Amino acid sequence: MWLKAWKQNKVDSDDQVALDRLPRHIAIIMDGNGRWAQKRALPRSMGHRAGVEALRKVVKTCSELGIEVLTVYAFSTENWNRPKDEVGVLMTLLTEYLRKELNELHQNNVVIRTIGRIKDLPLDAQRELENSKKKTRDNTGLVLNLALNYGGRSEIIEAVKQVSGDVLSGKLGIEDIDEDVFCQHLFTHGMPDPDLLIRTSGEMRLSNFLLWQLAYTEIVIIQELWPDFEKKTLLESIKAYQKRDRRFGGIHTD
Numbered sequence: 001m002w003l004k005a006w007k008q009n010k011v012d013s014d015d016q017v018a019l020d021r022l023p024r025h026i027a028i029i030m031d032g033n034g035r036w037a038q039k040r041a042l043p044r045s046m047g048h049r050a051g052v053e054a055l056r057k058v059v060k061t062c063s064e065l066g067i068e069v070l071t072v073y074a075f076s077t078e079n080w081n082r083p084k085d086e087v088g089v090l091m092t093l094l095t096e097y098l099r100k101e102l103n104e105l106h107q108n109n110v111v112i113r114t115i116g117r118i119k120d121l122p123l124d125a126q127r128e129l130e131n132s133k134k135k136t137r138d139n140t141g142l143v144l145n146l147a148l149n150y151g152g153r154s155e156i157i158e159a160v161k162q163v164s165g166d167v168l169s170g171k172l173g174i175e176d177i178d179e180d181v182f183c184q185h186l187f188t189h190g191m192p193d194p195d196l197l198i199r200t201s202g203e204m205r206l207s208n209f210l211l212w213q214l215a216y217t218e219i220v221i222i223q224e225l226w227p228d229f230e231k232k233t234l235l236e237s238i239k240a241y242q243k244r245d246r247r248f249g250g251i252h253t254d
């Protein structure tokens with residue numbers, strides 16, 4: 001449905017995104033919900049609520065464009081350090097989002113996946129995630145990859161433990177460990193590395209996000225706060241990405 005609508009309307013007339021050179025995987029650090037609320041003298045929870053709206057629009061646009069994977073940093077391992085109420089709001093918003101959006105996401109062929117330690121999330125959220133993943137697992141469109149209770153360092157340590165276990169049990173020889181083997185033990189196994197990382201609200205940090213996977217990713221920093229992020233902002237970010245000269249550590253020989 002979404003994809004069809006996009007093709008019928010073509011792309012907005014001011015848009016110059018090259019549809020044949022799209023990033024396969026876009027990762028987003030959705031930063032600035034709190035500041036957005038503060039600027040309006042609203043509680044932080046309202047900022048997060050507005051953040052969900054921005055997320056809905058971005059998912060739709062990525063799906064319409066034909067992006068393969070969209071990974072969003074929805075809750076980091078460090079976010080447990082926020083006040084209990086705020087953590088509760090974020091978990092409620094996640095559960096609400098899945099309950100309200102699942103049918104539309106499914107109708108639009110979206111696959112829901114997660115990265116992070118899901119088992120430590122509240123049971124309600126775990127149940128909704130399980131149901132959403134099960135319902136959408138045979139879809140073939142956009143993979144909406146929710147990073148929840150995710151931390152890049154702990155992901156790497158977990159992978160090291162698994163690989164070491166395979167070596168100790170004799171399933172794997174030390175000489176057989178390479179990048180491909182290692183990647184199979186990361187939460188993102190089977191997904192391409194992000195081509196484009198977008199971070200909003202002007203911050204220039206990775207904040208423990210996808211530390212392994214971002215090795216050659218192009219980074220676009222947006223000054224706007226996440227709740228103000230619109231379809232136009234996404235298209236501008238993709239255009240900026242398409243102007244980059246990606247050499248992956250090599251040089252051009254032509």
Ligand code: FPP
Pocket residue numbers: 030031032033034035036048049051052055073074075079090093094095097146226
């Ligand atoms: C950062 O803003 C944002 C987060 C910690 C959470 C992002 C969550 C959402 C957009 C909504 C919930 C997600 C889903 C999947 C329904 P901040 O609070 O750190 O902002 P600040 O730096 O301005 O305080």
